[in-house]
Amino acid sequence: MMKSPFARSGRRARRALALALAVATVASLAACGSSNDSASGGEVELRFLFPEYSAKTTPLMKTVVDDFNAANKGEIKVNLETAPWDKMHDKLAVSMGSDQAPDVFGYATRWISEFAGLKQLAPLDDVLTSDFREGFNQKVLEAGVYEGKTYGLPVAVSARLLFYRTDVLEKAGLSAPKTWDDLMEAATETANPPELYGLGVPASGIEVDTFFNYFLYNNGGDILDSDGKSMLSEPESVEALEFLTDLVKSGGSQPEPSGFTREQVIENFKAGQLAMYPTGPWLTAMIKADNPSLEFDAVPFPTNDGKEQQTVSVTDSLGMSASGAHQAEAWKFIEFMYQPKYRQVFDETEGMLPELNAVAESAYYQTPEYKPFIDALSTAKFQPQHPKFEQIQQIETVAIQKALSGLASPQEALDEATAKIDKL
Amino acid sequence: MPRSEPLVGLLFILPTVVLVGVIVFYPIVETALMSFSTVNSLAQREGFAGLANYEALLSDTVFLRVLAQTVFWTVAVVGITTVVSIPVALALNLNFRGRRLARALLIVPWAASLMINAIIWRWILDGQHSIINGTLMRLHLIDQPIIWLGSEQTAWAAIILVGILVSIPFTSFSLLAGLQSVPSELYEAAMVDGAGFWASFWHVTLPLMRPVLIVTTLLNVIYVFNSFPIPWVLTQGSPAYRTDILVTYIYKRAFAEGQFGPAAAMAMLIFVLLLAFSLTFSHITKERAKVGIK
Known part of the structure; x- marks a missing residue:
């Protein structure tokens, strides 16, 4: 068999090429890291x-x-x-x-x-x-x-106000709720499941804590005192969560709020499937865009009889x-x-x-x-300033979910939350 | 000349080694270091913490509950997926009109990202005006919508169902590939020996599919154990961590609460658990395969 005169050099050339390729790949990878350091002349x-x-x-x-x-x-x-x-x-x-x-x-x-x-x-x-x-x-x-x-x-x-369907409340012979009694009445009276529920209660996803704060603040309660200690076990806080739990149990909202997120509840309100839901001014713009015929108005969130009105902002x-x-x-x-x-x-x-x-x-x-x-x-x-507020929000959310899904009583859930917050 | 051969080889794998090093090993090392450190909410290591992060896990009742939930979820999804995928693969291996179309259709949900699948299911399962509830109500099977994601039990059923549905394409396709490699002579021989459908399934198909079954089970366990999108999009653990699995709990601890230390300890634990599982599983199955050959 005759050996090709180029065999040796051919193999060598190929190897050199391969080497060059390999080096080039590595070099180009390394170059990725250092490109955009050069500023353009004084700017x-x-x-x-x-x-x-x-x-x-x-x-x-x-x-x-x-x-x-x-x-x-x-x-x-x-x-x-x-x-x-x-x-x-x-x-x-x-x-x-x-x-x-x-x-x-x-x-x-x-x-x-x-x-x-x-x-x-x-x-x-x-x-x-x-x-x-x-x-x-x-x-x-x-x-x-x-x-x-x-x-x-x-x-x-x-700023969060209570949006409500003017036509629905009017039909039930009710005016915009001012007190918690009004709110309970409006939520339970207007309910006509499954087409219409009273108050939208989202207990999954984001802002579960913010939703509870409407009740907490308007019962004179708060999340933290001035020393950053939990106030969630105080009687006002427990009463607020008891009220919300009762409202759900009495059929004033969709049953099992843990199955609903804020986004879903907003969709439900826009679609005319909820009588009331508290949220920010963007809902007005959304309704105008998606369901302009919906009749609605917004009022400050109701307070528990005689307590000072607070607007969650x-x-x-x-x-x-x-x-x-x-x-x-x-x-x-x-x-x-x-x-x-x-x-x-x-x-x-x-x-x-x-x-x-x-x-x-x-x-x-x-x-x-x-x-x-x-x-x-x-x-x-406004929301309080605490270096671990994100954790506090998570703890508050879990307490609300436990109470609303019946895994714990409002008192137990909030006591547990307080113990956790005070350990942070 | 031959001496430089390994050098060239090394140079060729160097880019891959660098990439794998940067993308896979560096994060593992960083997570391991974090798990032994106190870490601030910007994920910066501040000092040595010894085993504190691991000890915190043992006293964290939520962690223990979520660990049990993760095992339950993995076993349920992988188990049912495998059982369902075998007949699917057998059916797709038959020669029938439209087989190509059926195979193509099965692949579609696999092609869409898990996130998109999960988001679509979130709306399909919506508690008030979903397709499922609407259909069931129109058929008068229920008179109130079922809030699938509202309670622990129905939410788990829904999450597992979705988990199974998205795992079937990969599993049945791998099994189909395994089936296609079974020589038809073996079935003919079995038939000559008087074996019916079940006998030839049991004595020919299953033993020959064992290698594929082992690989799909192993991969499925790892995928499903770490499957973030489905539980996250469907429930985010609601109510109160009852539908969390370890990866969603780790995400919450790290990114919602800024607790990177304990989160890193959990991540390391998962890593070790899955590594141990993979090694034990492949060891056991190898032993059994050897016995089988004898």
Whole structure:
């Protein structure tokens, strides 16, 4: 057999090629890690992370960012990143943990104590001018203060009112509930299962604790005292959970609330399958879009006879990273964002309440649909600041689920919650 | 020349080794370190905690309950899936008109992501106006909608049912592949020996499918034990952890509560449990296979 004169060199060439390929693969893999360090000539780049409230959030914020970038061409360039709301905590925690926090970001106001405690949030008091400060609803601005320092400016303000079907209550000969007795009556009288249930009670998924807080606050109860100890075993709290459990047992809601999430209950109300459900102003916008013929109104949540009315209110905040290298530029961007024209479009589109007085006074927010929400902000009660509030929410949620599904009595469930909270 | 041969080989597997190292081993090492540390809510390790995170697990009654629930869920889903998939595979192995279509249809739910499957089921099982409730009510089988996800028992039934339905495609396809490798001569020989359907199933099909059954069971146990989307989307553990499995509980502890230390300890425990299971399972089945050959 004749050996090819090229055999040896051919094999060698092939091997060399293979080697080169292998090296190239490894090299290109290694190159993946280090690309975007080079800044483009003197321009400061900022990262801005904002939560998605709806599908419209990203285009809305993109307009603001584009305007800002155009006005500061060659000096500052803001890069917008958005993330689904329920991924925000993970995303922020992970980026802060690896020293890559965005320069400016939106977050839930209740996270301030956690993030400020970990020295991740820049206090804003030094840069907040009194003119700028005065543009805000002062009560709402207070929500972002922790241990005497302002860490967050309000965005996405909401106040929760009790939505009810005017036609359904009218047919039952009832007016809008003011007391818990009214509420119980309206919930049980209007029920016509399975087509119509009284009060929507979601006990699965997110905001189970917030839902219970409507009852807790309007019975003079609270989650934590000023020392951060649980108040959930106090008589007011137990009475509130007993009332809610009784309402479910008396047929005032869907049976077995553990099978319903907030999203489902909102769908049910929109579809006309619920007489009442407490939530934020966005429901108005949703009903207008999806079922405009639904007759409804919203009133402050009923109180247990004679107790002070409290409106559950939630704000998100906008803040700056404490470790950001360009805080002056970041603040410039924040000031730019808080021009009434931008906040007006944002608040209207997302169904939020205005944080700026100028927006609150606009014709849009003085209509009968929105005026009650703006007025309700005067009795607003915001979420408490506690570094472990997320855990407290989880504990409260479990207690409510246990009581509502009959796994424990309200007293037992709340005693257990108190024991857990006080051990944190 | 021959001496550099292994070097070239190494270079070829290097990218894979680097990738596997970064994507698989680094997280395992990090989780292991976390499980022995105090960890803040940003998932940063702050100091050595010894066995504190593991000790906390033993006194956590929720953890023990959820562990039992996870075992129950895994056994139920994998067991029923396997039993159901065998006849499905046998049927698809028959020669009938539309067999290709039937095979294609079976693969569809497998192609959609588990998350999407789970979300669709969430609405199918909705307590007020779902397809299932509507159908049952129109047939007058029930007069009130059943709130499937509302109580522990019906929620588990629903979660397991969905778990089985999404596991059947993979399992029956693997079994089908196993069936196709059984030579038809064996069945002919069995027939000549007077074996009926059951006898040839029992003495020819099952023994020859054993290797495939072993692999699918092992993979299914690992998948199902760690299946996050179905329980999470359907109930999020409601009411009060009664429908959680370990992975959803770990997620809650880590990302809802910021308790990364105990969560990492649980993750390590799962890792060790599944590793031990895989080794024992393959050891036992290997022994039995050897005995079978004799």
